[in-house]
Amino acid sequence: MPVHVYWGDDTTALEHAVTDLARKVLDPAWESFNLQRLDGQQGDGATLALTTVRMAPFGGGGRLVHVASSPFCERCPPELLAALTTALPRIPHNCHLLLTSVNKPDGRLKSTKLLSNVATVKSFLQPAVWDRQGQRQMVQRAARAAGVTMEPAAEAALAEAVGSDSGRLAGELEKLDLYSDGNTVTAEAVAALVGTTSQTGLQVGEALLHNRIPTALHLLDELLRTNEPALRIQASLVSQVRGWLWVSLMTAAGEKDAQAIAKAAGFGNPKRVYVLLRQVRGCPPKRLQQLLTALLELEWSLKQGTPPGQAFREHLLPLAQVRHSG
Structure with a gap:
């Protein structure tokens, strides 16, 4: 049956797979008639897809109905499940239903079980920063x-x-x-x-975590010399610190289940929790909150036009004094 379920946070690889499928299914001369893209979170997009995919394609080639942000494997209400159950056996052989989502399909749902029996399921996961x-x-x-x-x-x-x-x-x-x-x-x-901006960027975060501010500033200077955008560096650091803060706060509150921590923090791989736990050992949540605040203020400063080198120093150097006085 021509049904496909693609999921994962590697959006680049997933989009490449969507493009490859479209090339296989569609006749370029009839693509504008036979390619439908619908948002599964907007209005009746999901229901409309189940109707559209049962229509014979125009001209040559096949039809491809792509439901982005698919709800079918995450929160599928009874009426949508009933529509899915009715539609699947009636999809013509030359019509393809493609469901994409960032999140892993929930195996407990009846809709997921139904689709897993008939669909081609592919995952596209970005490896963790430590993998x-x-x-x-x-x-x-x-x-x-x-x-x-x-x-x-x-x-x-x-x-x-x-x-x-x-x-x-x-x-x-x-x-x-x-x-x-x-x-x-x-x-x-x-x-x-x-x-080598990726690994150097990770090293900046680790240096900040352990209050090695001069080392962090040196690494930042190297990144800026390679023309790495300052706002991209800042966004990467915010992502790192938020992960550490989630793990630190939840473990401080007594949570020990890695699955629960990963779900709350939005991690695709629970194994990442164990790595972050080792990294934040001995670092109180208050320190991470101060670091995150400094990075968010840094973003505002950069967007106001402050030169990157100056902005990083103005907002990161005071962290060493806070740690020393705390």
Whole structure:
């Protein structure tokens, strides 16, 4: 049955998969007639999709109905479940229903069980910032998909440089392929073309966590010299600190279940909780709250036009004094 369920937080890889499916299903000459994109969270989008996908395609090729932010595997009310049950057996062989979502399908739902029996289910998960092996595998998959051949050392260097950022990975692979003129990409090519902003950014966060403010500022200067946007650095640091703060607050409140902490913090992988727990050991929630406040004030300063180097120093240097006096 032509039903597909794609889910995961690696939106770049997921969108590539959606594009690939569209190429296989649709006749380019009839694409505007046979491709429907609906928002499953808006109005009757989900119900409309179940009606549309049962209509024969126009002209050549097939029909593709894509429901983004699909509700079918997350919170499917009885009336929507009934409509899904009725529609699935009646979908023509040349019509495809594609359901996409960031969240993992809830296996407890009747709708999820129904779909799992008939649909092609694929996951697209970004590796965690601490998952080096997962990041290396992400590089390997992306390189294969792009038709780019890489030396093992080049794979490792690129994984270290981009971390879990699949969007940046796609751009870097394109540059490396052009630079190498279709030949095998070497570690030297990666060193010449790709910065190491991902891992350096993580090091900045860890330095701030442990109150090594001079080290953090030095690393920030390196990032700025490589033309890394200051607001992107700030957003990455906010994401790190928020994760630490969630784990710190919940464990301080007595929560020990990693699954519960991961769900509350919005982590896709509960294993990440154990890593963050080790990182924040000995760091009180108050310290993390002060750090998060400083980073949010830093964002305002950058958006007001303060030079990045000056803004980072003005908002991060006082943290060392707070820690010392506390």
